[in-house]
Amino acid sequence: MPLHIGKGRDISTAIADIIDYVKNPQKTDRGKFIYGYECDTRIADAEFLLSKRQYTNVTGRSRGEDDVIAYHLRQSFKPGEVTPEEANQIGRELAQKLTKGNHAFVVCTHIDKHHVHNHIIINSTTLDCTRKFRNFWGSTWAIRRMNDKLCLEHGLSIVEDPKPSPLWNLAGK
Numbered sequence: 001m002p003l004h005i006g007k008g009r010d011i012s013t014a015i016a017d018i019i020d021y022v023k024n025p026q027k028t029d030r031g032k033f034i035y036g037y038e039c040d041t042r043i044a045d046a047e048f049l050l051s052k053r054q055y056t057n058v059t060g061r062s063r064g065e066d067d068v069i070a071y072h073l074r075q076s077f078k079p080g081e082v083t084p085e086e087a088n089q090i091g092r093e094l095a096q097k098l099t100k101g102n103h104a105f106v107v108c109t110h111i112d113k114h115h116v117h118n119h120i121i122i123n124s125t126t127l128d129c130t131r132k133f134r135n136f137w138g139s140t141w142a143i144r145r146m147n148d149k150l151c152l153e154h155g156l157s158i159v160e161d162p163k164p165s166p167l168w169n170l171a172g173k
Helices: 011-022 044-059 084-099 139-153
Strands: 034-037 070-076 103-110 117-126
Touching: 011 044, 011 070, 011 103, 011 117, 034 084, 044 103, 044 117, 070 084, 084 103, 084 117, 084 139
Parallel strands: none
Antiparallel strands: 034 103, 070 117, 103 117
């Protein structure tokens, strides 16, 4: 799901809101299941924001009002099939494959529901601040295929006949 600023917020608030939600200590066993790639999870919102400012300085391009500030993936697993640690690891692997290591991301595993699930927030700006991740036509299905392959490699089930959805709700549920 591409994330935009939204009405009545600035970019700083928009990034902080989503990262604060996914890092919720009540959902992540007091922060036990939070992982950051190329960012400090305690200040990831500030680091994502800084990268956007650096992008403007490096490229000379200004951000448009409809600019994507980050991407939010939700990855759910069949109840009882995966531990929170394994779910978090699979989330890391998925984000790493998707970004090819070129974007900072946060993986937060929520354990507050009957099924373990991940929230993955990917910074739209590359680590070197020269490019942005671009969603592409059919990306939902490409990500689903990546996810399914990872789940099968870990001996987990997948949704055999997924129904089209506007959300990136990925793994078997």
